[in-house]
Amino acid sequence: MKYFIVTYGCQMNKSDSERVAAVLENIGYRLTLKENEADLIVVNMCSVRQSAVDRVYGLIPKLEKLKAKNKKLKTILTGCILKEDKRKFIKGFNLILNIKNLPNLPKLLGIKNYKSKVSNYLKIQPKYRTNFPAFIPISNGCNNFCSYCVVPYVREFLTCRDHKEILAEIKSIVKKKVNPIRNAISNGAREIWLLGQNVNDYQSPTDYSIDFAKILKMIDDIPGEFKILFISPHPMNFSDELIDTLAQCKKFGKYLNLPVQSGDDKILKKMNRNYTIKEYKKLVQKIRKKIPKIKLSTDVIVGFPSETEKQFQNTVKLFREIKFDNAYIAKYSPRPGTAAFKMKDNVPWIEKKKREKILREVLKT
Numbered sequence: 001m002k003y004f005i006v007t008y009g010c011q012m013n014k015s016d017s018e019r020v021a022a023v024l025e026n027i028g029y030r031l032t033l034k035e036n037e038a039d040l041i042v043v044n045m046c047s048v049r050q051s052a053v054d055r056v057y058g059l060i061p062k063l064e065k066l067k068a069k070n071k072k073l074k075t076i077l078t079g080c081i082l083k084e085d086k087r088k089f090i091k092g093f094n095l096i097l098n099i100k101n102l103p104n105l106p107k108l109l110g111i112k113n114y115k116s117k118v119s120n121y122l123k124i125q126p127k128y129r130t131n132f133p134a135f136i137p138i139s140n141g142c143n144n145f146c147s148y149c150v151v152p153y154v155r156e157f158l159t160c161r162d163h164k165e166i167l168a169e170i171k172s173i174v175k176k177k178v179n180p181i182r183n184a185i186s187n188g189a190r191e192i193w194l195l196g197q198n199v200n201d202y203q204s205p206t207d208y209s210i211d212f213a214k215i216l217k218m219i220d221d222i223p224g225e226f227k228i229l230f231i232s233p234h235p236m237n238f239s240d241e242l243i244d245t246l247a248q249c250k251k252f253g254k255y256l257n258l259p260v261q262s263g264d265d266k267i268l269k270k271m272n273r274n275y276t277i278k279e280y281k282k283l284v285q286k287i288r289k290k291i292p293k294i295k296l297s298t299d300v301i302v303g304f305p306s307e308t309e310k311q312f313q314n315t316v317k318l319f320r321e322i323k324f325d326n327a328y329i330a331k332y333s334p335r336p337g338t339a340a341f342k343m344k345d346n347v348p349w350i351e352k353k354k355r356e357k358i359l360r361e362v363l364k365t
Contacts, residue, residue, distance in 0.1 A: 001028060001029050001030070001031050001039045001040065001215065002029065002031070002032040002037055002038050002039050002040070003021070003024045003029040003030070003031060003032065003038055003039070003040040003041070003042065004031075004032055004033075004034070004035045004037075004038035004041050004042070005017050005020060005021060005041075005042045005043075005044060006035075006041065006042070006043045006044065006059070007044045007047070008032050008043075008044065008045050008046045008052050008055060008056065008079070009044070009048065009052060009079065009080065009136050009196055010046065010048075010231075011045025011231065012135075012137060012140075012195050012196075012197070013044050013046060013079055013080070014135055015047075015126065015135035015136075015137050015142075015149055015195055016044060016079065016099050016102075016121075016137075017042075017044045018126035018127050018128055018135070019102060019121060019122075019124045019126045019127075020042055020044065020078065020102060020105075020130060021127035021331075022124055022125055022126050022127040023102060023103070023105050023106065023124060023127075024032065024040070024042075024105075025127055026106075026109050027106045027109070027114070027300050034153055035066065036066060036069070036070075038066075038070075038073065039070070039071065039072050039073060039074070040073070040074050040075075040076065040109075040180070041063065041066070041074075041075045041312065042060060042074070042075075042076045042077075042078060042267070043056060043075070043076070043077050043079075043093070044078050044079040044099075045077060045078070045079040045080065045081060046079060046080050046083060047080045047085060047150050047154055047335065048080070048149075048150060048151075048279040048335075049081075049084045049330060049335075050307065050333040050334070050335070051333065052081050053082075053085055053283070055152070056077070056089070056115055057088075057092075057291055060089075063092070063093075064077050073254070074092060074094045074095070074109075075092075075093045075094050075095075076093060076094065076095045076096075076097055076105075077089055077092070077093040077095070077096045077097070078096070078097040078098070078099050078102075078149070079099060079155060080150065080151055080154040080155060081096065081098075082123045082153060082154060082191055082335070082336055082337060083153075083337070084336040084337065085336075087275065095108060099121060100121055101121075102118075102121035102124065103116035103118055103119060103124065104116065106147070119276070122137055122140065122165075123149060123162055123165065125169075128173065132193065133189070133191040133192070133193045133229070134173050134193065135193050135195055136166060136169055136170060136192055136193065136194055136195065137161065137194075137195045137196065138160065138161055138166050138194050138195065138196050138199065138202050138203070139158060139160040139161065139195075139196035139197070139198070139199065139202050140155055140158075140159050140196070140197070141155040141156045141157050141158045141159055141197060142155065142157075142158055142197040142198045142201075143157055143158045143198070143201070144198060144234065144236075144272070144274075145272060145339070146261075146271055146272050146273060147270060147271050147272045147338060147339035147340040147343075148301060148304065148335065148338055148339075148340040149269060149330065149335075149338060150335045150338060151197045153337045154196060155339070158197075158198065158201060158246075159205075160203055160205055161205075162204060162205060162206045163204040163206070163207065163210045163215050163218065166172075166194075166219075167215075167216065167218060167219065167222070170189075170192055171222055171224060173188060173189040173192075174188045174192070174222060174223075174226050174357070175188050175224070175226035176187050188224065188226070189226055190225065190226050190227055191226060191227045191229065191253070192219070192227065192228050193229050193230060193231065194216075194219075194227070194228070194229070194230035194231075195230070195231065196230075196231075196232070196233045197232065197363050198232070198233070198237075199212065199231060199232060199233050199328035200212045200230075200233040200234060200237055200238055200242060201228050201234065201237060202215060206336055212242060213241045213242045213244075214245075215243075215244050216228065216230075216246070216249055216252075217245055217248075217249065219251070220248075220249040220250060220251050226251060227252070227253035228249060228252050228253060229252075229253040229255055231257050232257060232259060232299070233256075233257075233258060233259075234259070235258060235259070235260070235273075235275050235279070235280050236254055236274045236275050238258070238271070238350070239287040240286070241288055241304075243287055243290050243291075244290065246291060247289075247290040247291050254291065254293055254295060254297075255294065255295045255297075256287065256294055256295070256296055256297070257296075257297045257298065257299065257328075258283075258284070258287075258296060258297075258298055259298055259299035259300075260277075260299070260300060260309070260318065261273055261299060261300055261301050262296045262300065262301065262304065262307070262314075262315055262319060263277055263300075263311075263314040263315030263316070263318030264277070264307070264311035264312075264314040264315060265277055265317070266311065267304055267306075267307055267311050270304065270305070270306070270340075270343070271301075271304065272328055274304065277314070277318060280318075281318075281321070284322055286295065291298075295325040295326075296322070296324055296325055297324055297325055297326035297327060297328070298322075298324050298325055298326075298327050298328050299327070299328045299330070300315060300328070300330070300359065301329075301330050301331075301332050302315070302329060302330070302331055302332065302355040302356050303331055303332040303347035303349075303351060303352030303355060304332045304340070304345070304347070305332070305343035305345055305346060305347070306339060306343065306346060307332075307347055312355050315359065316358060316359065316362055318358060319362045319363065320362055320365075324363065325358075326363070327359065327363055329356050329359050329360065331349070331352040331353065331355075331356055332345070332347070332352065
């Protein structure tokens with residue numbers, strides 16, 4: 001039996017797909033890189049933006065054609081799925097799987113007498129597809145409830161992994177000749193990405209004294225030649241201790257994505273971001289003072305409900321002042337269930353595209 005995985009969205013979804021692969025290979029499935037050869041197709045979806053959801057809708061006719069050719073073919077949908085979208089996808093897939101129920105997938109596929117060794121899916125040893133970079137989830141979910149964001153609704157509240165598990169996983173993949181799989185780098189991982197929807201809110205569930213700064217230091221002390229990077233931190237709880245730790249970590253990759261989302265205080269308040277632009281700029285100043293050679297990127301949303309031209313120009317002003325090395329610019333799209341969904345989406349799409357283009361041009365200067 002062969003399986004094929006389609007992954008959309010963030011690095012966390014990519015990491016989840018590696019765990020899906022591990023479960024499937026443990027029960028006898030083999031990877032195929034050709035979807036028309038697969039007996040099982042898993043679609044790992046993202047619900048952050050409507051465009052990502054639309055891509056999955058667009059896949060359904062193709063999957064139906066593949067099923068017509070291969071009567072044994074089964075399809076599974078997993079990942080970040082809103083309840084509203086789940087209802088629409090039921091007819092298009094044989095199974096819709098909550099990623100947290102991944103340990104039970106063999107039973108759901110009809111494997112009798114199967115007993116999972118773990119209950120938490122993050123304890124599943126992933127089937128790494130590459131060691132550069134290697135994605136290591138340290139937490140899942142979020143408690144912040146930014147008004148535009150679906151994460152608390154699809155991944156639920158913040159849960160953190162035991163620091164011992166995280167350290168053990170990293171140690172296993174930075175050693176030479178570990179996990180020798182197809183296309184993997186045989187001399188171990190050279191780049192470790194720590195993942196979490198709010199990564200710097202990490203706190204070990206077995207030792208509350210170990211927060212994000214402390215686990216970074218512990219990872220930095222692991223022998224080996226590798227870089228440490230992470231996404232995504234929240235500016236609200238980016239502490240001085242964390243900045244000092246990053247400055248001292250020899251393996252820190254000197255790259256930081258620090259989402260700002262908007263350059264206007266009123267919009268930030270509507271987004272429920274819980275910081276001001278003055279506080280954000282002060283944080284950037286501290287980081288650049290302690291780590292002078294750091295490269296800084298950000299995330300920003302253009303066309304948030306009620307965003308005026310003047311408010312958008314405040315974002316342009318912030319871009320010119322901070323001079324980000326890169327930025328991930330998203331055009332706002334309403335997501336059901338979020339607080340912003342109740343707001344009137346009153347910025348025309350053509351205006352959102354115009355604002356995105358302006359920010360991209362500012363980045364080049």
